[in-house]
Amino acid sequence: MSIYMTLLLVAGMGVLVGGLFYTWSLGKGQKRAQGNLDSQVPGVVQEHAYIRNPIFLTYIIFGFIALLFVIYFAVIAR
Structure with missing residues (x-):
């Protein structure tokens, strides 16, 4: 495997892991809202x-x- 493919693989895995944690934190934030579906946009x-x-x-x-x-x-x- 070339160095470019390895770098691309590492970058892709970083994006996937970062997206997983970001989605997880957003999901926890939705649970804390408890019925307040129309909250104000930051x-x-x-x-x-x-x-x-x-x-x-x-x-x-x-x-x-x-x-x-x-x-x-x-x-x-x-």
């Missing part, structure tokens, strides 16, 4: 609605990784 999220949106972040990160693959294979194919 001010930081209101100010940066697009930056804090996980769907947009996913598309941006995917595009960046895809671009890295294209550049990597373009350099290797020379």
